[in-house]
Amino acid sequence: MAVFTEVSASQAQALLDHLALGQLTSLRGIGAGIENTNYFLDCQDAGQSGRYVLTLFERLTAEQLPFYLRLMQHLARRGIPVPEPHADAAGEILFHVAGKPAALVDRLHGGHQLAPDAFHCGQVGATLARMHLAGQDFTPHQPNLRGLPWWREVVPQILPFLDAQAAELLRSELAYQEQLAASAEYAQLVKLHSGPIHADLFRDNVMFEPGERPGRERLTGFFDFYFAGVDTWLFDLAVCLNDWCIDVADGRLAEDRAAVFVAAYETVRPLSGAEHRLLPALLRAAALRFWVSRLFDLHLPRQASLLKPHDPRHFERVLRERIAQPWHALHGGAAS
Numbered sequence: 016m017a018v019f020t021e022v023s024a025s026q027a028q029a030l031l032d033h034l035a036l037g038q039l040t041s042l043r044g045i046g047a048g049i050e051n052t053n054y055f056l057d058c059q060d061a062g063q064s065g066r067y068v069l070t071l072f073e074r075l076t077a078e079q080l081p082f083y084l085r086l087m088q089h090l091a092r093r094g095i096p097v098p099e100p101h102a103d104a105a106g107e108i109l110f111h112v113a114g115k116p117a118a119l120v121d122r123l124h125g126g127h128q129l130a131p132d133a134f135h136c137g138q139v140g141a142t143l144a145r146m147h148l149a150g151q152d153f154t155p156h157q158p159n160l161r162g163l164p165w166w167r168e169v170v171p172q173i174l175p176f177l178d179a180q181a182a183e184l185l186r187s188e189l190a191y192q193e194q195l196a197a198s199a200e201y202a203q204l205v206k207l208h209s210g211p212i213h214a215d216l217f218r219d220n221v222m223f224e225p226g227e228r229p230g231r232e233r234l235t236g237f238f239d240f241y242f243a244g245v246d247t248w249l250f251d252l253a254v255c256l257n258d259w260c261i262d263v264a265d266g267r268l269a270e271d272r273a274a275v276f277v278a279a280y281e282t283v284r285p286l287s288g289a290e291h292r293l294l295p296a297l298l299r300a301a302a303l304r305f306w307v308s309r310l311f312d313l314h315l316p317r318q319a320s321l322l323k324p325h326d327p328r329h330f331e332r333v334l335r336e337r338i339a340q341p342w343h344a345l346h347g348g349a350a351s
Contacts, residue, residue, distance in 0.1 A: 144283035
């Protein structure tokens with residue numbers, strides 16, 4: 016959510032006019048994130064204020080975008096707290112602003128919880144499971160575009176930038192994930208336990224509003240679905256555990272929070288035995304995915320105002336920890 020493309024007030028107002036949403040009162044670029052151009056957009060119509068997020072898509076194509084936008088619409092209409100895209104009179108939800116494909120979605124209430132405890136993790140876990148079940152009847156299909164085929168393509172491009180130890184880890188983990196993907200157990204996982212996933216549900220992609228007292232904030236929604244795709248639900252869970260349930264300083268899994276997260280998820284959708292067995296491997300896959308993408312963004316960057324690449328060393332540490340200390344939720348601790 017950086018600013019790659021500048022949007023003028025007149026361009027934003029033209030979209031508001033098309034959607035009959037009123038007069039622009041504020042337009043402010045969002046500096047966080049690294050994929051798309053995002054603005055907070057506020058407007059007034061007949062005394063009623065509206066608060067939205069305007070997204071201009073910098074990498075995704077007009078052919079790919081309907082999957083993400085219709086998925087958000089599908090989930091919102093099934094009661095999952097996600098931003099719903101605004102449609103015009105013809106039902107269209109994809110537009111063009113400043114020469115780029117664009118969408119306008121509702122802005123969620125609240126703020127981020129960047130130091131979550133078990134209470135926050137439980138809410139995210141249960142809502143994630145609800146989201147997975149709600150997406151089962153979503154018929155459009157698009158693979159996870161940052162999955163194994165992308166790792167195969169990108170890893171050779173970033174290896175020249177790494178020292179010998181990091182390069183060896185990257186090669187060996189990619190080989191491990193290739194073997195996993197070729198296994199019969201993983202094929203069954205894909206067949207029985209897959210569907211649309213968020214694939215990027217970090218702490219800064221979830222909103223909470225204040226509760227009765229500090230530490231009891233209420234989850235108000237998931238957003239930024241623009242890495243979503245069809246993949247195993249277990250991979251989505253692993254992505255979350257690697258962000259919501261870790262010691263940020265060293266990448267170690269905070270097992271108490273992880274156990275609460277998985278238990279809350281299972282109150283809605285119990286994991287199968289195969290999912291429990293494969294969770295340690297998927298935690299490694301999720302760490303690899305973000306290590307690769309952060310290396311790519313650091314060493315092969317695009318120009319953007321307000322763009323700040325994330326430090327890839329964080330997920331290198333996470334990956335090393337997941338290899339050294341495999342974790343099984345069923346056991347409530349490290350594997351023997």
